[in-house]
Amino acid sequence: MIKKLFQGLARARQRLGDRLRRIITRRDPQLLEEIEEVLYEGDLGVELTENILEELRKIPPEKYMDRIKEILISILEGVEVKEKEGKPRVWMFVGVNGVGKTTTIGKIGKMLRKEGKRVLFAACDTYRTGAQEQLKIWAERVGADIVLSQYGADPGAVAFDAYEAALHRGMDELLIDTAGRLHTKHPLMEEMKKIKRVLSKKNPDAPHEIVLVVDGTTGQNALNQAKSFHEALGLSGIVLTKLDGTAKGGIVVHVVKEIGVPVRYIGVGEGEDDLIPFNPEEFVKALLG
Numbered sequence: 139m140i141k142k143l144f145q146g147l148a149r150a151r152q153r154l155g156d157r158l159r160r161i162i163t164r165r166d167p168q169l170l171e172e173i174e175e176v177l178y179e180g181d182l183g184v185e186l187t188e189n190i191l192e193e194l195r196k197i198p199p200e201k202y203m204d205r206i207k208e209i210l211i212s213i214l215e216g217v218e219v220k221e222k223e224g225k226p227r228v229w230m231f232v233g234v235n236g237v238g239k240t241t242t243i244g245k246i247g248k249m250l251r252k253e254g255k256r257v258l259f260a261a262c263d264t265y266r267t268g269a270q271e272q273l274k275i276w277a278e279r280v281g282a283d284i285v286l287s288q289y290g291a292d293p294g295a296v297a298f299d300a301y302e303a304a305l306h307r308g309m310d311e312l313l314i315d316t317a318g319r320l321h322t323k324h325p326l327m328e329e330m331k332k333i334k335r336v337l338s339k340k341n342p343d344a345p346h347e348i349v350l351v352v353d354g355t356t357g358q359n360a361l362n363q364a365k366s367f368h369e370a371l372g373l374s375g376i377v378l379t380k381l382d383g384t385a386k387g388g389i390v391v392h393v394v395k396e397i398g399v400p401v402r403y404i405g406v407g408e409g410e411d412d413l414i415p416f417n418p419e420e421f422v423k424a425l426l427g
C-alpha cells in the first residue's frame with residue numbers, strides 16, 4: 139500500500155517535495171519567495187501558503203522541510219472521522235460525471251468483501267448509458283449483490299427498494315451509486331437531497347455515510363465541488379481519485395482545510411486494488427518525500 143501510494147504520487151512529489159528540497163538546499167537570498175511560489179503552484183491555496191511562510195520565518199532553513207510536513211499533517215489529522223454503525227450501513231456516493239464514483243464503489247466493495255462483509259450495490263444512476271452494466275460488472279468482479287433499475291427510473295425510489303432489499307437479505311453494507319448529471323428538470327443537488335431524504339425516512343441514521351468523489355486532477359474545481367456538495371448534503375467523507383499521474387496532489391490538503399471533511403480514500407489507478415485508505419502521515423511523506 140505504501141509503495142503504491144509513493145508511486146501514485148510521484149508527479150505530485152516532483153512538483154512539490156522535490157522542488158522544495160532543491161530550493162532549500164540552494165539557499166538563495168529569495169528563498170522564502172521561491173518557497174511561496176512552489177507551495178502555491180502545488181495547489182495548497184493562498185491562505186495555507188501564507189500560514190506556512192509565517193511559520194518558516196521563525197526557523198532556520200534546515201528545519202523548513204520538517205516544519206512543512208508537520209503543518210500539513212496537523213491539518214489532515216485535524217478533522218475527525220466519525221463512523222456510524224448500521225446494519226446495513228448505507229453509503230451514498232455522490233459527485234459529478236466521470237470523477238470515478240462507480241469505480242470507487244467497486245474498489246470499496248472489494249475491500250469490504252475482503253473483511254467478510256455482505257455487500258449490496260444499488261445502481262441509482264438511472265441516467266447515464268452503460269452505468270447499470272458498469273456497476274454490474276464490478277459487482278460480479280468483487281462478489282457483491284446488486285439491485286439494478288430501469289433507465290429513467292426515479293433514483294430515490296430505486297434507493298428505497300435497495301434499502302428494503304438490503305434489510306431483507308441481511309446485508310452488512312449497502313453502497314449506492316448515483317448519477318452525476320440528470321435527464322429530469324430537477325437539478326442534481328435536489329435529486330441527491332431527495333435520495334438522502336428517502337433513506338432517512340426509513341432510518342434516521344441513514345445514509346450512514348455520504349461520500350463525495352472528486353477528481354484530483356481538476357485542482358480548484360475539486361474544491362468547488364466539495365464546497366457545494368457539502369453545503370447541500372453534509373458530507374461524511376471525501377474520496378480523491380486519479381491522484382496517479384497528476385501533479386496536483388496538494389489539493390488534498392487544501393480541500394480538507396477548506397471543507398473540514400476528512401479524506402477517507404484516495405484513488406491511484408483504474409484497477410480494483412488501486413484505492414488506498416487515507417493516512418495523513420503516509421500521504422504527506424509520499425507528497426513531500
Ligand SMILES: Nc1nc2c(ncn2[C@@H]2O[C@H](COP(=O)(O)OP(=O)(O)O)[C@@H](O)[C@H]2O)c(=O)[nH]1
Nearest residue numbers: 235236237238239240241379380405406407408
Ligand atoms: N487513473 C485513474 N482513473 C480512475 C480512477 N478512478 C476512476 N478512474 C477512471 O475514471 C473514469 C470514470 O470513472 P467512473 O467510475 O465511471 O466515474 P463516474 O461517472 O463518477 O461513475 C473511468 O475510466 C475510470 O476507470 C483513479 O483513481 N485513477
Ligand SMILES: [Mg+2]
Nearest residue numbers: 239240263269
Ligand atoms: Mg458512474
